[in-house]
Amino acid sequence: MFIQLKTGFDIDRGPSWIGWVDFNRSFRTAKYRGRELRRWPGMFDANFFDVDTDERFWLSGPKRDQSGSSHLGL
Known part of the structure; x- marks a missing residue:
């Protein structure tokens, strides 16, 4: 899964x-x-x-069937 830190960064510039x-x-x-x-x-x-640091994250395409994110080929 693709995970990106959003807190403290402009849109799509976080690690x-x-x-x-x-x-x-x-x-x-x-x-x-x-x-x-x-x-x-x-x-x-x-x-x-x-929940501990209040940092915001983006997780791409989480799906209940655990198939992951198909656009990344994972």
Whole structure:
């Protein structure tokens, strides 16, 4: 999955990673590199935030069937 940090950066200029993300059963919480990311609708440029640091992240194409993001070929 593609993950991009949005906090402190202009649109699409933050650092990004491709990595494995684990979701909980309700699909509202994600775990990535020891971070707990929670889904938060209504944010302008992000769809998850870190519950400890309040940093905002964009996770591309998370799908409940865990098929990932097809446009990245993952």
